[in-house]
Amino acid sequence: AQSVTQPDARVTVSEGASLQLRCKYSYSGTPYLFWYVQYPRQGLQLLLKYYSGDPVVQGVNGFEAEFSKSNSSFHLRKASVHWSDSAVYFCVLTSNSAGNKLTFGIGTRVLVRP
Amino acid sequence: GPKVLQIPSHQIIDMGQMVTLNCDPVSNHLYFYWYKQILGQQMEFLVNFYNGKVMEKSKLFKDQFSVERPDGSYFTLKIQPTALEDSAVYFCASSSSANTGQLYFGEGSKLTVL
Numbered sequence: 157a158q159s160v161t162q163p164d165a166r167v168t169v170s171e172g173a174s175l176q177l178r179c180k181y182s183y184s185g186t187p188y189l190f191w192y193v194q195y196p197r198q199g200l201q202l203l204l205k206y207y208s209g210d211p212v213v214q215g216v217n218g219f220e221a222e223f224s225k226s227n228s229s230f231h232l233r234k235a236s237v238h239w240s241d242s243a244v245y246f247c248v249l250t251s252n253s254a255g256n257k258l259t260f261g262i263g264t265r266v267l268v269r270p
Numbered sequence: 271g272p273k274v275l276q277i278p279s280h281q282i283i284d285m286g287q288m289v290t291l292n293c294d295p296v297s298n299h300l301y302f303y304w305y306k307q308i309l310g311q312q313m314e315f316l317v318n319f320y321n322g323k324v325m326e327k328s329k330l331f332k333d334q335f336s337v338e339r340p341d342g343s344y345f346t347l348k349i350q351p352t353a354l355e356d357s358a359v360y361f362c363a364s365s366s367s368a369n370t371g372q373l374y375f376g377e378g379s380k381l382t383v384l
Contacts, residue, residue, distance in 0.1 A: 160312075188370075188371045190371055190372075192375075197377065198377060199273070199274055199361070199374070199375040199376045199377045199378070200361070200363075200373075200375035201271075201375075202372055202373075205371065205372065248371070250369075250371040252369050253369065254369065254371075255318055255325060255326055255368055255369060256301060256303065256318060256365055256368060256369060256371060256373060257315045257318065257326065257328075258305075258313075258315060258371060258373070259315075260313040260314070261312065262311070262312045263312075
């Protein structure tokens with residue numbers, strides 16, 4: 157069985173501050189890991205992905221995430237947030253044989269205060 | 271970017287009635303999915319569909335559920351009859367490939383069963 161845990165349901169940060177969203181996964185095989193974001197009144201969008209190789213992956217809009225096999229984690233970071241980063245962020249797990257059957261975390265709602 | 275459209279955005283129906291949720295996937299995508307999110311819970315895989323057939327379904331995909339995409343029109347999820355526990359947001363997604371984890375999602379159709 158596989159699972160994804162996002163321990164923070166809500167995070168509030170001030171504009172310009174740094175942001176880190178935590179994600180832990182459980183999977184015995186080789187994981188494919190993603191962060192998806194849902195902005196208000198929009199569908200989920202892919203922010204970044206990790207398949208293998210360099211554990212730090214870059215995404216759109218200045219986001220990056222770091223994979224740690226030893227910690228079973230895939231935390232998301234941004235150095236300086238903008239008000240437009242207010243959204244719900246989902247950590248997602250799958251594998252190369254899962255047929256795009258994704259396992260979602262519950263999501264972290266981020267509110268950026270001006 | 272490419273968009274997945276879902277109709278309706280919200281539907282309220284009485285228990286036992288039939289409902290059809292419609293999805294207009296990204297053109298030229300071949301793989302289609304439905305995911306279900308009950309309020310306060312994680313989004314969960316329901317079914318994937320390729321080449322006119324259901325490829326895999328989860329235990330959430332009850333006998334009362336069916337999917338089809340007749341002749342390139344909407345990809346639909348039909349529930350007949352509905353039950354109270356079917357109240358959820360249903361997300362449609364599409365993909366150009368089978369195992370990359372990169373899906374395009376719609377905004378969701380919120381179903382309320384009374």
